[in-house]
Amino acid sequence: MRADARRNREKVLEAARAVFAADGQDAQMPDIAKRAGVGVGTVYRHFPTKEALIEALARDHFERLADGAEATAAREGDPWALLLTLVHACGERCANDRGLAAAVGGNRDILADVAAEQHRLRAATTSLLERGKASGQVRADATMDDVSMLMCSLAKIADMENDGREGFSWRRFADIAFEGLRAR
Amino acid sequence: MRADARRNREKVLEAARAVFAADGQDAQMPDIAKRAGVGVGTVYRHFPTKEALIEALARDHFERLADGAEATAAREGDPWALLLTLVHACGERCANDRGLAAAVGGNRDILADVAAEQHRLRAATTSLLERGKASGQVRADATMDDVSMLMCSLAKIADMENDGREGFSWRRFADIAFEGLRAR
DNA sequence: AGGGAAACGGACTTCGACTTCCACTTTACA
DNA sequence: TGTAAAGTGGAAGTCGAAGTCCGTTTCCCT
Structure with a gap:
């Protein structure tokens, strides 16, 4: 070239x-x-095509997300805090990039193209989730999909906040919704 | 005519x-x-225009949502359960109507056109929220916007579930995220 | 009944995006 | 340096969806 x-x-x-x-x-x-x-x-x-360009960017984004998640999962310390860190990282990135927010909350075509990266992200998150369950902080019936849904909804709220929707705050939402995963 | x-x-x-x-x-x-x-x-x-048609439908939808919310808020009984009922009703409707899901999670143009209905919805929800706080079930710092965000995210998850996203369930998500509003 | 206004249908126009095409320029190599 | 291949720019082509127009039909009132 x-x-x-x-x-x-x-x-x-x-x-x-x-x-x-x-x-x-x-x-x-x-x-x-x-x-x-x-x-x-x-x-x-x-x-x-435009789609190919989107895919290239999406792959890039998901790689970073997965890298961050693996780094977080590799750290010692309170699993609950680490999980929250991970969720916040997702929110932060989505808030700074509407393209990513759309990809996270987006159609399955794009997601299929970044399946490998997504898998790493899921694996890292799952391991933290298990640690959280073992330490008794996370409710025992929590699943990876629960965290997935949380991240997707977070992307949506971040996007709406960027849209100027009054009273919306992805940080606030993340804190509240995440509390729902706490063991009681 | x-x-x-x-x-x-x-x-x-x-x-x-x-x-x-x-x-x-x-x-x-x-x-x-x-x-x-x-x-x-x-x-x-x-x-x-197409937009005018969307607006007419949105007004209709929000009217029903507001009616339902007011009816729920008027009922006697456990405020927590009533709030959950209200949130579930929103999810149910969004799950059955992708147009509504888009409107709830949608641009501010449409929402501005249904301001009156939205206001009734918010008022009814607020009153339930206050009852929940008074009974000590809802965390004291919860706000109407928190419930708004919950509903919007719920609309998004319901839409993704309709899109065929594996492992997604708006009911499951509603239950988990709603728990985040519980007083501790 | 019948005339005129209101409403209708759907081919056509418009519009805004993505994508293609090709004459021209730049690079790499002998 | 000369030449062929690779790369470039942006005007023009394409395409899909919204919205218009007008000859035809339907309704309502006298």
């Missing part, structure tokens, strides 16, 4: 990240091209 | 209800017209 091509590919990815972060899934290709300082043709040379 | 016009208006509303329930916000106008057994021109005669 030619050097200028590789450079442009990076510029496109970088621009796409920014534009999708700001506008979510309905970011527009010409905007991305303009921001990258290239023509739309160049964008399409590197990513045959 | 002519009799046939009124009849057609009802047919359109009825069809729109069904199509939006099944397809959510991206239901298509020709589909609605076909289902109603009329031409698209007739649909546009009664509702100048």
